[in-house]
Every structure is written in structure tokens, then in C-alpha cells.
Amino acid sequence: DTAVSQTPKYLVTQMGNDKSIKCEQNLGHDTMYWYKQDSKKFLKIMFSYNNKELIINETVPNRFSPKSPDKAHLNLHINSLELGDSAVYFCASSQGPGTGDYTFGSGTRLTVV
Amino acid sequence: KQEVTQIPAALSVPEGENLVLNCSFTDSAIYNLQWFRQDPGKGLTSLLLIQSSQREQTSGRLNASLDKSSGRSTLYIAASQPGDSATYLCAVRAYSGAGSYQLTFGKGTKLSVIP
Numbered sequence: 001d002t003a004v005s006q007t008p009k010y011l012v013t014q015m016g017n018d019k020s021i022k023c024e025q026n027l028g029h030d031t032m033y034w035y036k037q038d039s040k041k042f043l044k045i046m047f048s049y050n051n052k053e054l055i056i057n058e059t060v061p062n063r064f065s066p067k068s069p070d071k072a073h074l075n076l077h078i079n080s081l082e083l084g085d086s087a088v089y090f091c092a093s094s095q096g097p098g099t100g101d102y103t104f105g106s107g108t109r110l111t112v113v
Numbered sequence: 114k115q116e117v118t119q120i121p122a123a124l125s126v127p128e129g130e131n132l133v134l135n136c137s138f139t140d141s142a143i144y145n146l147q148w149f150r151q152d153p154g155k156g157l158t159s160l161l162l163i164q165s166s167q168r169e170q171t172s173g174r175l176n177a178s179l180d181k182s183s184g185r186s187t188l189y190i191a192a193s194q195p196g197d198s199a200t201y202l203c204a205v206r207a208y209s210g211a212g213s214y215q216l217t218f219g220k221g222t223k224l225s226v227i228p
Contacts, residue, residue, distance in 0.1 A: 004156075041200065041220065043204075045217075050213070056209065090157070097213050098208070101162040102159060106155055
């Protein structure tokens with residue numbers, strides 16, 4: 001039973017395409033996150049949702065749109081993909097915005113060609 | 114703006130040695146601090162979580178300390194093993210307003226334990 005699962009694990013696509021990454025957690029956590037890890041391995045927050053409501057929205061191009069249909073799911077849709085979007089995207093969850101430790105998914109490696 | 118620095122960036126030690134990884138942060142108004150391990154091509158595994166009111170946490174051969182006032186944390190690994198080889202990430206959680214908290218990561222220390 002994977003606590004935080006992301007699909008797909010790998011995604012190779014051409015510039016200009018639109019793609020989605022899905023994330024689900026079965027921990028009963030209220031808060032979910034998307035992080036981006038760039039080529040230099042630096043992890044940076046993109047978005048955070050608490051009980052389906054957006055609470056953190058860092059400076060990310062508006063081509064990136066998160067959607068949380070319920071508190072167990074947080075999907076990331078990316079429009080008009082660019083070469084610079086190539087990175088590993090991690091989903092994570094925590095009990096609340098300020099409580100509990102973080103549990104991370106295994107990541108989605110996105111390559112834009 | 115919170116900044117987290119980890120020193121050294123890479124470390125290579127012979128098996129069996131004890132070692133210390135360092136983490137420093139610029140804003141001491143943190144909620145908690147978490148140490149993670151990342152294996153190549155894998156996600157992050159939580160190792161230890163220290164609340165701001167705590168001084169240290171221990172799990173097996175791992176001990177993490179926190180000195181909030183000086184903005185420092187250390188991760189001590191006793192009797193290192195080749196299986197400990199990974200990148201170790203330090204992250205601090207702080208209140209960022211409007212009911213939200215933000216986790217800020219360091220760039221990590223890449224540890225290699227040589228058999």
C-alpha cells in the first residue's frame with residue numbers, strides 16, 4: 001500500500017503539449033503539495049492545498065494549474081510545455097499545514113523534447 | 114526569506130565511521146525541522162522530525178539536534194554503512210501567513226560510504 005502515489009513515473013513529451021500528473025494519498029492527510037526538483041537537485045514548493053483549498057501558490061507560470069477534486073487527490077496540469085519544465089515533480093502530504101511530518105511520493109520525471 | 118544551507122555538499126567516508134551533516138537556516142522562527150533521505154531516482158524518505166521546542170530526536174543510528182536560536186541542526190550517523198549512501202536533505206517549516214506553512218529545503222549533502 002503506497003502512501004503517496006504519483007502517476008506516471010516517467011513522462012516524455014514534445015514542446016507545446018499539455019500533460020497532467022496525478023497524485024493520491026491514502027494517509028487521511030488534509031494537506032497536499034507539489035514540489036519541483038530541478039537539474040541541480042534543488043527542491044522547491046510550487047503549490048499547497050489544505051482540504052481542497054489552495055493555500056500556497058508560489059511564483060509559478062500560470063501554465064501550471066493544480067486541481068484538488070477531494071482532499072486525497074491533487075493533480076497537476078501543465079499547458080504548453082516548455083523545455084525548461086523538464087524536472088522531477090514530487091507530490092507530498094502532511095496531516096495539516098503545520099502538523100505532522102511530510103510524506104513524499106516517488107516522483108514523476110518529466111522530460112520535454 | 115528563509116534560506117537553508119547544507120555543508121558539506123558531498124562527503125565520502127569509509128564504512129564504520131561516525132559522521133555529522135550540518136544544516137543552517139537564516140530565520141530562526143521555525144515551526145519544525147525535518148531530515149530526509151533521497152536515493153538516486155527515488156522519492157524522499159523522512160528520517161527525523163524535530164519540533165521547534167525540542168533539542169534532539171533519535172532513531173536507531175541517527176541523531177538529529179536542533180539549536181533554533183543559532184539557526185543550526187546536525188544529523189549524526191553512527192557506525193556508517195554502505196547502505197547509508199544517499200543524499201540527505203534538511204528542510205525547515207515556518208509559518209508563511211494566511212494559515213499556511215512552508216517547507217524550505219537545503220540543497221542536500223551527498224554521502225558515499227565506502228566499503
